[in-house]
Amino acid sequence: MRWRRMRFCLILALWVAIPSAADGPLAPYVGRELSQAALGHEQLREIFFVRQSKWQDGTPIRVFVLPDSHPLHVRFAKEILGVYPYQLRSAWDRMLFSGTGVPPTVVDGAEEMRRRVKETRGAIGYLGE
């Protein structure tokens, strides 16, 4: 059971690879349950715009994000998803107030992100170094 729980504890951490360069490349650091190829650009967008609701093995996806103005959220939106943060916010608000989707859970900071992603089955979020 514990093994199964661990198996579903998907942690996607995004590594800001080159801290010395402000706009250096971001390399996704992927938890052991997923191969990097499985989470391409396109699939990450499907997940963070909440259009994909389960992993390939059927586990429900739970998405965690930082507040809209958090620097890491801004970088994640722009550099990994290729969108402006307000595009995500407007898509999430539209689904929320029209009953067409469940927006991601907003966590206060990196520590809570790490904890919630670890504790939650099928979770995905992002972390910086």
Add this chain to the structure above:
Amino acid sequence: MQSQNKNSHRHVCAVAAICLLSGLPPAAPALDLGYGDWQLHGFLSQGYTYTSGNDFFGNSQGAGSLDFTELGVNVLGHPWPNLLLAAQGLYRNAAGSDQEDFRLDYANVDYRLPLGGASHIGVRAGRVKNPFGLYNEGRDAVWNRPGVLLPTAIYFDALALRQPEISSDGGLLYGRHAFGDHALSAEFLVAEPLDNTGGATEFLTGIPHAPGELGGRPLFIGRAAYEWKEGRLRLVFTVVDLDRDFEFSSPFVPPGNVTAFFPLGSVQVNLEDWTFTGEYGHINIERSGLFPDSAPRVLRDNTSEAFYVQAQYRFAPRWSALLRYDAFFANIDDRSGRETAAALTAFTGVPQPRHRFFQKDITFGLRWEFAQNWLIAAEYHNIDGTGALSAVDNPELNLGGGDPHWDLFALMLSFRF
């Protein structure tokens, strides 16, 4: 008088509720219901309107009006990964423009079938939001609007058509296919419209107090969209097709029929600091068996025109400015309203001013999210014409009165969780 007291009592309650909530931590999160991804959210918005002439959402002249309150609570979650349940209750007060108080805004079940990669199809049923234009589905919450008010030329807020425009009872099929940065999506709705609510029956039939009920064929709406990079460029085309029979309460009057056909084109460009939006539509209304052949053509077969262009500028974090021009012409062949006014004056025997048949509005606005989950928006409108005003709030419009040129100042404070 009694209803005025009732209304002022209500907005006092709403203001008190907002003040109470201000004691909460500013980042009050959504209520996680502790089971799967189930969440509870809501919003409380209190508005204020002030006008130099005419009334907009209550007695807005003089000291202004607080008869503009929007409260919503929704719950949503997935019992199974591809099955979504969602419902929202809404209380809305906008004086004579909205007299329905509490309502079930949406309550739907949604099943989505992934088609591999970045494509899916789905079906949604229940009380569903109408897929219409760019703003319709989320417009109850000011959080989904660029300012206090949406362009009234297309999103009728003061007219009785608001509720039938927003949601209906039935189902829709939808699909989305993405390839790289491009995505195509489509929705098709078949539903019983909420056209016997508010003053919609009166508006659609063109008959004062409309003694009877609309029924017959369900409403069809189709919407297709192309998106580049999740909406950096968005091209949307919507068609609304309504065909309703009107049964008079009196068995001696044969039923009539009204059809409405509303094609709407929408474009939006989302840049880092700027958003540019435009929507353009025609509304063709044909009525048979409701007016004699001698009635003016505008009552039997008429096309109106509605459009707006809008710029939003995010000039600082949490701040945005709004500039918009929106226009509505009740008769596309008579944008000045002169001929329409003359024909209706002759037919009804009551003077009809030409300013009732158009409305042109220039809007400047500011919006500030001054704390997490808190927002305040303010805007100034310079308006020519009274074509989109409520005759319930402005009964003098039906007697040849009303101010053709007027200013509107609108303010809204909102909290969400």
